[in-house]
Amino acid sequence: MSKSSLNAIEQLQNIMEQLRDPQHGCPWDKQQTFHSVIPHTIEETYEVVDAIHKQDWPNLREELGDLLFQVIFYSQLAKEEGLFDFNDVVAEVNDKLVRRHPHVFGEQHFVTQEELDANWNAQKQREKQSQGIEQQSILDSVPDALPALMRANKIQKKCSQYGFDWGELEPVVDKVREELDEVVEEAVQVPNNSERVQEEVGDLLFSVVNLSRHLGINPELALGAANHKFVRRFKGVEHHVEQRNKSLSECSLSELDGYWNAVKAAEKGQVSENT
Structure with missing residues (x-):
């Protein structure tokens, strides 16, 4: 520095x-x-x-x-x-980074990412033991305060490290379909139980996170990108409405849907022109 x-x-x-x-x-x-x-x-x-x-x-x-x-x-x-104090914070992170990267700052060598991850996790465990921190569960290290989507991903990754995971994509996809069916099954009940519906929607989201993980996709980043895309396209819809001197509330769903499709088509046309 x-x-x-x-x-x-x-x-x-x-x-x-x-x-x-x-x-x-x-x-x-x-x-x-x-x-x-x-x-x-x-x-x-x-x-x-x-x-x-x-x-x-x-x-x-x-x-x-x-x-x-x-x-x-x-x-x-x-x-x-x-x-x-602040100096203690900096000193601790310096020590930890050096300690957890023996392949960079020491003499150890790892051939695969799996070996690297295994050493990282083993080192973290040794550190916790040296600090007198005893975990009752492998999931105790996953912070409760994480956003739910991120926490679900970390929970699943942690369990996967100990073999509690599917080795193929097909059962993961089947689970998503199963959970979606259970959401619909609860939602169409008359009257429906909102707590049960919420529980099933939660199970569906958890299974979609699992699918994302198996596809090598970070679900937090994927949903963030989807949010940005939706906002961008909806602003395009608003622009179409404004050009017609109308307000959103004056438009029917079919009108808004038509503007949405026009925005999508324009975006795809731009992509095609640039490729």
Whole structure:
């Protein structure tokens, strides 16, 4: 790390200390706690992701700074409570990265990705044991606070490492179809049980995550891309409506569907022209 970078980090730490100063600090910053900062950390993380998706590199630089400030904030709170400080955070991640990459910083060699993953997991387990952390389940390491889609993927990957997984695609696809049928079966009941329907929809989503994993697709990224595509196309629908001096509420479903198909066709035409 360069001298200028070190000075910049030290300046940021000093700013944080001033913001938390009991007498002269910012009233908002002074009243924050570990728990109250959490929503801001989540928001800043998603803003980093959004900047990357949009390839807005100047904004990404700004958002990464905001995310770094979250780490500085938590470190300052910990320092005030005598738990640790920012330097401890950096030292620990440095040690961990070197320790978990013996093929880069040591003499070990791995031929396959499987060997690399096995060493990574074994090293993580040794670290937990050395810290006195005993897991009752292999799934204890999957954070509860993860977004549901991401957590489902991690749960399934963890179980797969221990052989609890299908080795072929066909039963995975069959399971998706089975869960979809069960959703429909519950949904058409008169009256239907909303809790049962919710449970079956959850099972369906879990099976779709499993299908994504078997196809080598990150479900979080896939759904994110689908969201972006839908928003882009719906804005195209809104443009068609605006060109006709109408509002969305004045259009029938068949009209809106026609505009949607026109937007899709235009997009496909652009793809064809560029290939």
